[in-house]
Amino acid sequence: AQKITQTQPGMFVQEKEAVTLDCTYDTSDPSYGLFWYKQPSSGEMIFLIYQGSYDQQNATEGRYSLNFQKARKSANLVISASQLGDSAMYFCAMREGGSNYKLTFGKGTLLTVNP
């Protein structure tokens, strides 16, 4: 079974609107962290936001917020006030407490922001 599932291969959003990118995960480890990375066409993975399994509040970083629903095993990324520069691939990833620190990535969602 896939550990990280991103069901949206592509998403479109109008500039200045909000968009939600979906991510569900599967783990039996009580200790884990969920990460979102942005990958523009240049190829570099850029860290956006982190949510720990024991965190009581949803993480926020500027225009990025993470809608963490632990019982449903979902960790959706919300981007508010989309900008043209947000157009990129977005990857959800998980690091499990007993995983020797490696990240497991989903297949990604290609976000296109339209003017």
Add this chain to the structure above:
Amino acid sequence: DTGVSQDPRHKITKRGQNVTFRCDPISEHNRLYWYRQTLGQGPEFLTYFQNEAQLEKSRLLSDRFSAERPKGSFSTLEIQRTEQGDSAMYLCASDFTGGGWMAEAFFGQGTRLTVV
């Protein structure tokens, strides 16, 4: 420090040739990772070093692949007898033990390998 650096950025090689990639992590980071990313997929874990010790290797890392981190600083990834299926982006990432499993991993810009 300017972040994780990878060299070369692009490599085109003929099938059967050997190639070597280099990764320079952020200087204070003692953990280093190699990932492989094929078109339309997320990165897949290849191997992981803590200081100079290689602590885990993925099943994806066949006998033709070898990675080193001789002094716990830069790392090299060598692919021997390259095959067309090796064509991919090879990403290096680093972080530090003090962050535990919550540490943010910083990625380089990757080396794009094309085997012709």
